[in-house]
Amino acid sequence: MNYPVWYLPLIGGPLIIAFVAIIHVVVSHFAVGGGLWLVLTEKKGYRENKDYIVDYVKKHAKFFLLLTMVFSALTGVGIWFTIALIHPDATSHLIHTFVFGWAIEWVLFVIEIVAAFLYFYNFGKISKKLHLLIGWIYFIAAWGSLLVINAILAFMLTPGKWIATQNFWDGILNPSYLSSTAFRTFLCFALAGSYGLMTATRKFKGEQKDELVKYNGKWIFWSLAGLIPSAFWYYSTFPKQAMEGLAGSSAIMVSSLWHLIISLGLFILFLILLYLWKTKRFGFKSSIAMFLTIFVFFGAFEFIREAGRKPYIIKDYMYSTGIRVADFDRIKDQSILQNSKWTEIKEITPDNAVKAGGEIFRIQCYACHSLGIKNNINKKMVDWDLKKIRRIIGSLKGITPFMTEFAGNEVEKDALAKWFYWEIHGELPQEEVEQGGALDGPALFESFCSDCHENSPDDPLFLNTSDVIEIDGMMDILSRLNELNEDMPPFEGSEEEKKALAEYIIKSRSKK
Ligand code: HEC
Numbered sequence: 001m002n003y004p005v006w007y008l009p010l011i012g013g014p015l016i017i018a019f020v021a022i023i024h025v026v027v028s029h030f031a032v033g034g035g036l037w038l039v040l041t042e043k044k045g046y047r048e049n050k051d052y053i054v055d056y057v058k059k060h061a062k063f064f065l066l067l068t069m070v071f072s073a074l075t076g077v078g079i080w081f082t083i084a085l086i087h088p089d090a091t092s093h094l095i096h097t098f099v100f101g102w103a104i105e106w107v108l109f110v111i112e113i114v115a116a117f118l119y120f121y122n123f124g125k126i127s128k129k130l131h132l133l134i135g136w137i138y139f140i141a142a143w144g145s146l147l148v149i150n151a152i153l154a155f156m157l158t159p160g161k162w163i164a165t166q167n168f169w170d171g172i173l174n175p176s177y178l179s180s181t182a183f184r185t186f187l188c189f190a191l192a193g194s195y196g197l198m199t200a201t202r203k204f205k206g207e208q209k210d211e212l213v214k215y216n217g218k219w220i221f222w223s224l225a226g227l228i229p230s231a232f233w234y235y236s237t238f239p240k241q242a243m244e245g246l247a248g249s250s251a252i253m254v255s256s257l258w259h260l261i262i263s264l265g266l267f268i269l270f271l272i273l274l275y276l277w278k279t280k281r282f283g284f285k286s287s288i289a290m291f292l293t294i295f296v297f298f299g300a301f302e303f304i305r306e307a308g309r310k311p312y313i314i315k316d317y318m319y320s321t322g323i324r325v326a327d328f329d330r331i332k333d334q335s336i337l338q339n340s341k342w343t344e345i346k347e348i349t350p351d352n353a354v355k356a357g358g359e360i361f362r363i364q365c366y367a368c369h370s371l372g373i374k375n376n377i378n379k380k381m382v383d384w385d386l387k388k389i390r391r392i393i394g395s396l397k398g399i400t401p402f403m404t405e406f407a408g409n410e411v412e413k414d415a416l417a418k419w420f421y422w423e424i425h426g427e428l429p430q431e432e433v434e435q436g437g438a439l440d441g442p443a444l445f446e447s448f449c450s451d452c453h454e455n456s457p458d459d460p461l462f463l464n465t466s467d468v469i470e471i472d473g474m475m476d477i478l479s480r481l482n483e484l485n486e487d488m489p490p491f492e493g494s495e496e497e498k499k500a501l502a503e504y505i506i507k508s509r510s511k512k
């Protein structure tokens, strides 16, 4: 709202962020788990006097060096770049709130880089003790970064006391901080173990392979032993709305939860197979499959975390659109265009309405919707007339709890509706076309109710009207929809349509 956004409607902001973030997040967790894996495995090599293990560690060290230095650093900067362009208001807020956190993070990253270089280039050249010490420093600095960055991610989901105090430490030590840190830490170790498993099955044969498969299997086993309880702990610190979403109120979250559960189940199955098969038959392909399942698990978890705070970007404080909760009502009463700094149009006239609608889309819908592949609403609106588009814009919150109501005045609602219609049909409708047509119950239901209700007996529409048996009673309900629930639009059809719909609802209920 206060900054220009990078407008790429065909791809959409969320998809770009997701693309960069997924890579970065996996790599950076991997670097943390890998850090501990390196030192502990190196130590094992020395203790058991096995050169092939030390050698194996050295090869990994090179990989981790490239991974953290090149990939993690590039994608880390990439994330800042993309979120600053796509969510400038929120990014500005996070930077102002946590500037000291970023400073710590920067120092830790420098230590991590230096330690990784020293660790790799001094392999076998300095005393074992000193070398291990450098390895520990690498791991601790990498984990320290996780402690800082995760604090900010957790803050966005559960800002807790910070909302009232705006205090740095209240932001950092927020309600889901410790639980999510534990969860992510075990996830780091599980990733490292799964990666070690892939390299072990590829590089070694015979007894050496058996030994290292078992060793990495132990990593995974202990990671899971921590991961599963910490997942429950983390869940217990989720905001109520996110819990409800997972419990069934949000289809997308429920489907992600299934991805999470199934991938974890498969992962555990692989682990069991690994031991039942006595490791011998556990080859490279199985270990890749195992790695992929943890990958899906990870993706589903990040998705749930992100979805869990919608429609906010900082829960209860700022919406995904960059509008602060505290400013919302004022903007709704005044005007979104006049309250946005980066818009060419401030005043809507009949001539510029469509263009103004486009600006409003960019300010208020683009944070979650695109005109391309991801969450494209135009596709859903293809058959909607202008009236219906406008009606739905007037009750977005009723469609899904992921959305807020429209933040703008009535003229702006009209302009946005016109813009959608224009985008889809390339022209505006001629004077209000008479809807007319048959008074067909199912079609009326489809047109007026189906965006938020299902034609099934356990939908509140049917459940909460079960005692209404007369047509008149049902017509009375239809006249008061917006009083029954403020997220519901008033019924805008004609009296005949109202009657036909009332009859249809009563009839279809009695059939169920
Ligand atoms: C914070 C994110 C967010 C913002 C901002 C947002 N939406 Fe949505 N919207 C969603 C989600 C999530 C869905 C549900 C997608 C699904 O269930 O498939 C959705 C669904 C919809 C639908 C679906 C209708 C249907 O019948 O399925 C419409 C229409 C819609 N949004 C319009 C808008 C408009 C107009 C704006 C801007 C004024 C907007 N949304 C802003 C997240 C958002």
Ligand code: HEC
Binding pocket: 392, 395, 396, 397, 398, 399, 448, 449, 450, 451, 452, 453, 460, 461, 462, 464, 465, 477, 478, 481, 484, 485, 487, 488, 489, 491
């Ligand atoms: C934009 C979304 C939206 C549309 C469109 C919509 N509703 Fe609703 N309706 C809701 C929401 C949200 C609730 C509350 C659901 C709940 O309690 O879980 C609700 C609840 C209801 C209830 C129960 C009210 C109560 O007292 O608890 C009835 C009856 C109802 N709707 C009828 C209709 C009918 C009939 C239509 C079509 C003419 C319709 N609704 C269209 C969003 C909508």
